[in-house]
Amino acid sequence: xxxxxxxxxxxxxxxxxxxxxxxxxxxxxxxxxxxxxxxxxxxxxxxxxxxxxxxxxxxxxxxxxxxxxxxxxxxxxxxxxxxxxxxxxxxxxxxxxxxxxxxxxxxxxxxxxxxxxxxxxxxxxxxxxxxxxxxxxxxxxxxxxxxxxxxxxxxxxxxxxxxxxxxxxxxxxxxxxxxxxxxxxxxxxxxxxxxxxxxxxxxxxxxxxxxxxxxxxxxxxxxxxxxxxxxxxxxxxxxxxxxxxxxxxxxxxxxxxxxxxxxxxxxxxxxxxxxxxxxxxxxxxxxxxxxxxxxxxxxxxxxxxxxxxxxxxxxxxxxxxxxxxxxxxxxxxxxxxxxxxxxxxxxxxxxxxxxxxxxxxxxxxxxxxxxxxxxxxxxxxxxxxxxxxxxxxxxxxxxxxxxxxxxxxxxxxxxxxxxxxxxxxxxxxxxxxxxxxxxxxxxxxxxxxxxxxxxxxxxxxxxxxxxxxxxxxxxxxxxxxxxxxxxxxxxxxxxxxxxxxxxxxxxxxxxxxxxxxxxxxxxxxxxxxxxxxxxxxxxxxxxxxxxxxxxxxxxxxxxxxxxxxxxxxxxxxxxxxxxxxxxxxxxxxxxxxxxxxxxxxxxxxxxxxxxxxxxxxxxxxxxxxxxxxxxxxxxxxxxxxxxxxxxxxxxxxxxxxxxxxxxxxxxxxxxxxxxxxxxxxxxxxxxxxxxxxxxxxxxxxxxxxxxxxxxxxxxxxxxxxxxxxxxxxxxxxxxxxxxxxxxxxxxxxxxxxxxxxxxx
DNA sequence: CCCGCTTACGTTTTT
DNA sequence: CGTAAGCGGG
Numbered sequence: 001x002x003x004x005x006x007x008x009x010x011x012x013x014x015x016x017x018x019x020x021x022x023x024x025x026x027x028x029x030x031x032x033x034x035x036x037x038x039x040x041x042x043x044x045x046x047x048x049x050x051x052x053x054x055x056x057x058x059x060x061x062x063x064x065x066x067x068x069x070x071x072x073x074x075x076x077x078x079x080x081x082x083x084x085x086x087x088x089x090x091x092x093x094x095x096x097x098x099x100x101x102x103x104x105x106x107x108x109x110x111x112x113x114x115x116x117x118x119x120x121x122x123x124x125x126x127x128x129x130x131x132x133x134x135x136x137x138x139x140x141x142x143x144x145x146x147x148x149x150x151x152x153x154x155x156x157x158x159x160x161x162x163x164x165x166x167x168x169x170x171x172x173x174x175x176x177x178x179x180x181x182x183x184x185x186x187x188x189x190x191x192x193x194x195x196x197x198x199x200x201x202x203x204x205x206x207x208x209x210x211x212x213x214x215x216x217x218x219x220x221x222x223x224x225x226x227x228x229x230x231x232x233x234x235x236x237x238x239x240x241x242x243x244x245x246x247x248x249x250x251x252x253x254x255x256x257x258x259x260x261x262x263x264x265x266x267x268x269x270x271x272x273x274x275x276x277x278x279x280x281x282x283x284x285x286x287x288x289x290x291x292x293x294x295x296x297x298x299x300x301x302x303x304x305x306x307x308x309x310x311x312x313x314x315x316x317x318x319x320x321x322x323x324x325x326x327x328x329x330x331x332x333x334x335x336x337x338x339x340x341x342x343x344x345x346x347x348x349x350x351x352x353x354x355x356x357x358x359x360x361x362x363x364x365x366x367x368x369x370x371x372x373x374x375x376x377x378x379x380x381x382x383x384x385x386x387x388x389x390x391x392x393x394x395x396x397x398x399x400x401x402x403x404x405x406x407x408x409x410x411x412x413x414x415x416x417x418x419x420x421x422x423x424x425x426x427x428x429x430x431x432x433x434x435x436x437x438x439x440x441x442x443x444x445x446x447x448x449x450x451x452x453x454x455x456x457x458x459x460x461x462x463x464x465x466x467x468x469x470x471x472x473x474x475x476x477x478x479x480x481x482x483x484x485x486x487x488x489x490x491x492x493x494x495x496x497x498x499x500x501x502x503x504x505x506x507x508x509x510x511x512x513x514x515x516x517x518x519x520x521x522x523x524x525x526x527x528x529x530x531x532x533x534x535x536x537x538x539x540x541x542x543x544x545x546x547x548x549x550x551x552x553x554x555x556x557x558x559x560x561x562x563x564x565x566x567x568x569x570x571x572x573x574x575x576x577x578x579x580x581x582x583x584x585x586x587x588x589x590x591x592x593x594x595x596x597x598x599x600x601x602x603x604x605x606x607x608x609x610x611x612x613x614x615x616x617x618x619x620x621x622x623x624x625x626x627x628x629x630x631x632x633x634x635x636x637x638x639x640x641x642x643x644x645x646x647x648x649x650x651x652x653x654x655x656x657x658x659x660x661x662x663x664x665x666x667x668x669x670x671x672x673x674x675x676x677x678x679x680x681x682x683x684x685x686x687x688x689x690x691x692x693x694x695x696x697x698x699x700x701x702x703x704x705x706x707x708x709x710x711x712x713x714x715x716x717x718x719x720x721x722x723x724x725x726x727x728x729x730x731x732x733x734x735x736x737x738x739x740x741x742x743x744x745x746x747x748x749x750x751x752x753x754x755x756x757x758x759x760x
Numbered sequence: 761c762c763c764g765c766t767t768a769c770g771t772t773t774t775t
Numbered sequence: 776c777g778t779a780a781g782c783g784g785g
Binding site for chain 1: 762
């Protein structure tokens with residue numbers, strides 16, 4: 001071995017624990033890595049890939065599927081450092097259609113990888129490689145048209161509902177025909193019908209939605225064995241991160257690739273599966289060893305992120321879920337602040353208190369970028385945003401009204417889509433009257449009738465507008481103006497990069513004038529357009545047409561979390577619990593911990609959905625390194641009504657030993673210290689429960705008194721002794737958490753790793 | 761065809 | 776409550 005190689009080996013293995021090392025070393029055959037929260041799985045994965053390369057595997061033979069583009073970028077960076085790769089090729093992943101180049105592995109989300117495959121090979125399915133990608137907004141517009149065509153009333157089947165069903169079908173890799181065969185009810189027949197028509201329309205527009213990207217790739221593999229075989233030979237080493245959140249279509253994709261060499265390494269944590277609603281199938285990870293009987297299973301159980309109180313609390317919450325693989329997370333950070341459970345009067349107070357807590361921690365020296373407020377639904381964000389503004393705290397919100405979802409931004413993008421592909425009817429309809437050209441529903445109706453009668457596309461009809469009989473001359477002229485603009489820029493496509501093209505277009509459309517309208521809002525919209533132009537400049541160095549397609553591609557596939565890397569400024573982050581997966585912060589505040597909101601009322605009465613809600617809570621809690629605060633409001637203004645809800649049932653599971661309860665008013669602070677959420681719901685009103693306060697205080701003293709209790713391994717039935725409560729019997733055990741019936745009559749819950757218990 | 765007002769409806773969660 | 780679609784008068 002050369003000295004460089006030795007040095008690389010040291011870098012790769014030097015800092016790993018035994019389990020991580022095992023994960024890195026087992027490079028051949030199927031490997032299942034069960035990686036608990038904060039267990040250094042990204043580290044294991046990057047080191048594993050670096051090791052593969054160091055062992056002589058060509059980088060392009062390695063495929064790694066990540067959950068976000070941000071994760072892919074970060075991992076590439078780390079691999080570069082491990083291998084001392086100095087050259088800049090961070091952009092390689094997106095643009096090249098030739099996979100067998102580059103000094104870094106192919107990394108990206110399922111969606112971005114599939115797009116690259118399709119751009120390269122989809123012509124083998126008889127489709128055009130310049131397809132556009134429809135987002136949910138576009139989908140909804142198209143579905144509305146489809147339902148209209150099929151004479152399905154909105155009351156019978158709402159576009160969103162139809163799309164939700166279709167999404168289900170697609171994630172299960174069912175085509176319209178199969179959906180039809182499955183449909184038993186009248187309603188599902190209609191859905192299947194809509195599905196079929198929807199796909200036809202997509203195809204006519206040369207468009208795909210997100211799910212199609214995966215499905216069409218699977219279909220391509222299926223129908224063109226030579227293509228599949230080529231990719232199997234290219235990517236001999238496969239990795240999938242966050243495997244617990246893959247759906248069936250994604251499962252098929254990766255399974256087909258793995259068929260030949262079987263070098264598939266999947267990483268995940270069943271306790272963090274939170275995307276069931278969009279078809280993620282937790283069985284993919286739970287049954288991996290059935291699919292691959294020879295799989296090696298590695299568990300990463302050491303947590304490098306959080307303090308013991310945080311782990312204990314999170315563990316206690318997740319322990320209530322059934323059918324979990326055995327897992328015992330541990331940390332060397334045995335000391336840490338208590339989890340704060342904070343009761344407030346109402347949602348306004350909640351926002352104020354949360355911001356105050358953030359400022360508190362900030363004063364102690366933790367930057368805002370290290371802090372986050374997590375909520376269950378986007379709708380909750382507004383009050384926190386307002387509280388930030390009042391307090392003068394810089395913040396950034398992920399999700400909600402997305403930048404690329406803004407009307408003015410989508411308008412510009414729609415122009416670009418149409419210039420690239422005039423058959424994109426959804427985009428065409430979006431912009432044909434923007435800015436106003438007096439082409440309204442009446443005119444469009446006539447155009448569409450003309451198109452239908454001659455089976456022309458809308459675009460061809462526009463080109464042929466002089467022959468549309470029942471339009472007056474003025475209208476024809478205005479349509480002509482529009483077509484000319486599109487044709488003009490279509491020609492410029494070969495000459496101008498996207499930023500130049502778009503700038504000229506925006507000038508020609510006089511967007512600044514009609515966007516601004518002299519209002520504050522208008523000013524902001526214009527700024528958004530300029531911001532978009534700035535983003536485009538990143539693509540200036542590419543070939544003109546490639547610069548446009550690359551730009552549109554990246555825009556279509558950016559996730560909210562990808563944007564976290566943008567902007568270096570120090571700001572507090574606000575986002576939904578779903579978006580926080582894979583991230584970590586010094587200080588985490590989870591708000592709205594109330595029955596009906598979290599767990600959400602739509603998920604409260606279904607066993608499996610409720611389990612998923614619990615996992616969402618687990619994910620949120622385990623993002624915290626040092627401080628964790630859970631908040632709930634006694635009253636909340638929801639849907640125009642003031643509702644008083646019970647604290648979330650998840651709070652019931654927190655062991656008293658690691659919790660400090662705070663409240664707007666002390667009397668009610670302890671009111672809910674005992675009794676289940678369900679009981680409190682039934683009882684309606686909260687009941688003062690002062691006598692338990694002293695028990696809590698007593699208990700806290702026990703904490704400091706503890707030192708040598710970690711070795712205890714009590715199981716159900718074990719007799720134990722506690723310095724304050726005396727002797728008792730373990731009556732239940734869930735991981736680190738035990739319930740103890742004391743001989744004196746009291747029943748208490750403890751965390752084994754913390755409580756001063758002695759097995760006797 | 762456009763604008764402004766009224767009404768209906770909604771809130772899970774996302775690539 | 777807040778927003779977005781929908782309607783009717785200009």
